[in-house]
Amino acid sequence: MQTVKQTSPYIRKDVSTKRMMIDVLIALIPVVAFSIYRFGFDAILRIVVSLVVMIGLEALIFGLTHKPGKAEKWLERVKSRFADYTINNVTAPAVSAIIFAMLVPSKLPIYAVVVGAAFGIVIAKMLFGGLGSNIFNVAAAGRIFIALAVTSMFDGTYVGVDLVAGATALTTFRSGLGFPGVLNSYSLTELFFGYIPGAMGEINSAAILIGAVYLLFRKSADYRVMLSTALTFTVLMFFAGLKLYPDMALEFVLFQLFSGGLMFGLVFMVTDPVTSPVTRPGRWLYGLLVAVVVVLIRLFGAYPEGVAFAILFANMFVPLIDYPKWATNKIKPAFVVSFIVLLAVFSLVVFFGVGGTV
Amino acid sequence: MIAKTKYIPDGKKALKELPIIHYLDAEYVYYPVTSARCPEGETCVRGGQFVKVGEVVGTRKGAFFEQPMHATVSGEVVGYEKHIDNSGKVVDCLIVKNDKKYELHASIVERSDEEITNLSKEDYIQIIKDAGLVGLGGSAFPTYIKLDTKDPIDVVIANGVECEPNLIADYSVMMNYPREIIKGLIYAMNASGAKRGVIAIKKKYKEIEERLKFVLQEFTEYNITVETVGNYYPQGWELAMIKNALGIKIPQGQLLSKYGVLNFNVSTLQSIYNAVKKRLPVLERLFTISGDGIHNKSFRARIGTLVTDLIELAGGYKDEEQPKVMVLGGPMMGTNILRDDVVMTHTTTSLIVMNEKLEKEEPCVHCASCVYSCPVEIQPVQIMNAYKTRDKDALKMLEVNKCIECGLCSYVCPSKIHLTEYMRNGKRFAGK
Numbered sequence: 001m002q003t004v005k006q007t008s009p010y011i012r013k014d015v016s017t018k019r020m021m022i023d024v025l026i027a028l029i030p031v032v033a034f035s036i037y038r039f040g041f042d043a044i045l046r047i048v049v050s051l052v053v054m055i056g057l058e059a060l061i062f063g064l065t066h067k068p069g070k071a072e073k074w075l076e077r078v079k080s081r082f083a084d085y086t087i088n089n090v091t092a093p094a095v096s097a098i099i100f101a102m103l104v105p106s107k108l109p110i111y112a113v114v115v116g117a118a119f120g121i122v123i124a125k126m127l128f129g130g131l132g133s134n135i136f137n138v139a140a141a142g143r144i145f146i147a148l149a150v151t152s153m154f155d156g157t158y159v160g161v162d163l164v165a166g167a168t169a170l171t172t173f174r175s176g177l178g179f180p181g182v183l184n185s186y187s188l189t190e191l192f193f194g195y196i197p198g199a200m201g202e203i204n205s206a207a208i209l210i211g212a213v214y215l216l217f218r219k220s221a222d223y224r225v226m227l228s229t230a231l232t233f234t235v236l237m238f239f240a241g242l243k244l245y246p247d248m249a250l251e252f253v254l255f256q257l258f259s260g261g262l263m264f265g266l267v268f269m270v271t272d273p274v275t276s277p278v279t280r281p282g283r284w285l286y287g288l289l290v291a292v293v294v295v296l297i298r299l300f301g302a303y304p305e306g307v308a309f310a311i312l313f314a315n316m317f318v319p320l321i322d323y324p325k326w327a328t329n330k331i332k333p334a335f336v337v338s339f340i341v342l343l344a345v346f347s348l349v350v351f352f353g354v355g356g357t358v
Numbered sequence: 359m360i361a362k363t364k365y366i367p368d369g370k371k372a373l374k375e376l377p378i379i380h381y382l383d384a385e386y387v388y389y390p391v392t393s394a395r396c397p398e399g400e401t402c403v404r405g406g407q408f409v410k411v412g413e414v415v416g417t418r419k420g421a422f423f424e425q426p427m428h429a430t431v432s433g434e435v436v437g438y439e440k441h442i443d444n445s446g447k448v449v450d451c452l453i454v455k456n457d458k459k460y461e462l463h464a465s466i467v468e469r470s471d472e473e474i475t476n477l478s479k480e481d482y483i484q485i486i487k488d489a490g491l492v493g494l495g496g497s498a499f500p501t502y503i504k505l506d507t508k509d510p511i512d513v514v515i516a517n518g519v520e521c522e523p524n525l526i527a528d529y530s531v532m533m534n535y536p537r538e539i540i541k542g543l544i545y546a547m548n549a550s551g552a553k554r555g556v557i558a559i560k561k562k563y564k565e566i567e568e569r570l571k572f573v574l575q576e577f578t579e580y581n582i583t584v585e586t587v588g589n590y591y592p593q594g595w596e597l598a599m600i601k602n603a604l605g606i607k608i609p610q611g612q613l614l615s616k617y618g619v620l621n622f623n624v625s626t627l628q629s630i631y632n633a634v635k636k637r638l639p640v641l642e643r644l645f646t647i648s649g650d651g652i653h654n655k656s657f658r659a660r661i662g663t664l665v666t667d668l669i670e671l672a673g674g675y676k677d678e679e680q681p682k683v684m685v686l687g688g689p690m691m692g693t694n695i696l697r698d699d700v701v702m703t704h705t706t707t708s709l710i711v712m713n714e715k716l717e718k719e720e721p722c723v724h725c726a727s728c729v730y731s732c733p734v735e736i737q738p739v740q741i742m743n744a745y746k747t748r749d750k751d752a753l754k755m756l757e758v759n760k761c762i763e764c765g766l767c768s769y770v771c772p773s774k775i776h777l778t779e780y781m782r783n784g785k786r787f788a789g790k
Contacts, residue, residue: 001675001678001682001692002681002682003681003682003683003684003695003696003697004681004682004683004714005694005696006694007688007689007694007771007776007779007782008689008690008692008693008694008763008765008778009691009765009768009776009778010683010684010685010692010694010710010712010768011366011523011688011689011712011769012432012715012768012769012771012774013363013366013769013770013771015359015770015772015773015775016718016720016729016772016773016774017723017725017772019772020360020723020725020772021359029602054497086718088720088721104668111376116457130721131720131723132721132722132723132724132773133720133721218359219359219360219361220360221360222360222726233582245552273360273723273724273725273726274723274724275394275724275726276726278724278725278729278737278739278740279729279737280729280730283726294519305687322740323741324737324744324752324755325755327737328737329732329735329736330735330736331736339653
């Protein structure tokens with residue numbers, strides 16, 4: 001009988017990275033289904049293109065960056081490059097690809113989809129070392145790249161635009177109609193159930209929330225980042241609403257929550273573990289950071305929308321949050337106090353920023 | 359997944375139902391001359407000499423203590439042989455040929471209750487030292503050193519949590535000898551001057567709780583209570599157990615006695631009872647063979663029995679063509695061994711033989727399950743990264759030395775990264 005040398009522990013929990021990835025894919029089903037229902041073949045085409053580009057390029061670069069073994073035949077040498085290639089090299093880019101596809105409008109030229117997906121997977125992920133080593137969210141990086149590089153291609157790509165209003169609910173809000181005028185074009189129910197123009201996956205908050213429930217139920221996403229982002233966003237927007245539209249502060253908060261990419265980003269992008277800090281307080285802080293940047297961009301920035309920006313911005317702070325000197329997994333009273341203080345400070349910044357006076 | 363893991367399926371239910379075979383037919387028994395804590399040792403018997411149960415056959419020498427070895431069978435000393443002990447090391451063993459009569463040595467006479475009431479703290483310490491008692495929970499730390507403390511002790515706590523999967527030695531002692539445990543606890547209280555005694559057990563062991571409480575009715579003059587703690591891993595770690603059973607939070611690295619607490623495993627308390635009352639050293643332990651690569655059986659066998667004999671008696675291995683992982687102790691913290699000629703010592707209570715499962719290590723996705731699950735609240739994933747870059751300062755900042763090697767980080771990792779091994783390497787590296 002042969003005995004094997006191992007070190008303790010000798011048992012492992014029945015969990016896997018694969019399961020985590022597949023859970024995210026399952027959680028994405030309602031969102032994807034709605035986008036296909038709403039946009040039909042346009043949606044399918046963009047999802048498939050994005051999947052092909054991301055999975056394909058990940059495989060290609062994986063092969064290029066791994067050393068081949070010694071073998072006679074060319075084909076065997078190629079195969080040996082893929083010795084460590086696992087299911088996660090398919091599921092992980094698939095998750096990124098679908099999230100990326102959900103971030104783009106349904107009429108966006110395929111060229112832009114390809115460029116964005118390729119930038120995300122090659123520059124933001126594989127060049128950093130592949131799965132687990134990327135510091136920026138892959139889908140967000142791809143989306144921001146095309147938003148900046150091929151801006152003009154986005155013109156007229158949103159379907160179902162109210163001609164009186166503007167491209168999306170948020171641009172309508174920004175470009176003059178304001179609030180609560182925007183609610184005439186897009187009511188809160190329409191916002192919640194996705195009968196508004198917008199990026200394919202971002203519009204239907206109901207479908208996103210179903211996915212969120214599944215992710216949390218399976219514990220494949222951390223509720224802390226979600227909660228922290230949602231809480232901070234709600235509080236800050238409430239203070240803004242309190243000043244801007246004192247009678248309709250609540251409607252203002254709901255409008256902000258359900259419009260744009262906030263819900264989608266909150267459920268599927270902020271929760272990306274690879275680009276999150278690794279401690280409880282760190283994750284609360286990370287969520288706060290994302291929400292603050294989203295609020296600042298939406299209220300004061302040049303862009304109508306900023307979830308993807310906010311995530312990339314917060315990603316940069318992750319190494320700082322995780323720095324061993326102060327990173328701890330204990331939620332200490334000092335942390336709770338500073339979290340509340342930060343929340344209060346940013347609330348005041350927002351309140352006075354939008355024109356509030358004492 | 360991305361959450362704290364505290365519960366590990368323990369697989370004890372089936373093991374508890376196994377009948378316990380009292381094995382007294384070993385032809386030869388073996389006594390390791392050295393052990394993990396005692397790098398030196400010598401024997402005081404000659405080949406051909408006849409020894410009886412309880413007779414001192416040698417002494418093991420540790421850094422600051424000595425430990426007598428006792429014969430656990432009667433018979434003739436026949437020589438030496440090399441076998442492995444429960445730390446997996448090859449050691450010299452004294453062989454005694456068992457005559458199966460189990461004659462007791464002349465020194466083994468019961469103490470009367472009156473004698474026991476007159477014992478002073480020093481007497482207790484001497485008795486326990488002479489009996490060679492060690493922590494039977496697995497530490498094998500000499501018991502008398504624990505008792506020999508200058509600090510005032512308020513409470514003696516009996517640890518019956520046994521949180522590792524597959525281990526049932528303490529459970530069976532509590533089930534079968536509750537009176538001996540309680541008496542041992544009373545002796546430990548008398549010896550240390552503690553007024554209070556606590557027996558900590560798992561919440562789900564309702565039957566044990568009832569049994570202990572029933573027996574405690576006979577000892578109402580002592581302040582002894584049964585406290586239940588959660589069914590978590592690693593609840594049996596003394597600091598976690600004391601925190602939950604007594605509400606005393608003791609920082610890592612501090613002596614328990616500074617906080618007025620003395621902690622003994624329930625099996626150790628039983629051995630204290632046997633040493634004080636019957637003047638016996640530890641003679642037997644429950645030994646369980648479990649795992650999917652072997653026929654499962656429970657034995658009560660003498661210290662010194664060769665595990666190979668027990669395996670044969672249990673029915674041997676299953677699926678011999680498959681590679682096996684052999685573990686002495688629990689599956690979370692046990693010792694890996696490569697051959698089965700292990701000699702049973704005081705702390706050998708379990709052999710687990712598993713068919714090897716190959717787990718491919720995937721890249722870390724920073725899910726932080728390890729950070730959330732760590733019972734000492736350090737950050738395994740960051741320690742791994744710091745160790746990979748050989749960053750000594752970061753390792754120290756991350757307090758790698760706090761790690762108790764409970765194995766939870768490796769257990770929970772969805773990418774199957776062997777974090778515990780990184781922790782061990784990190785500790786070693788930071789200590790250089």
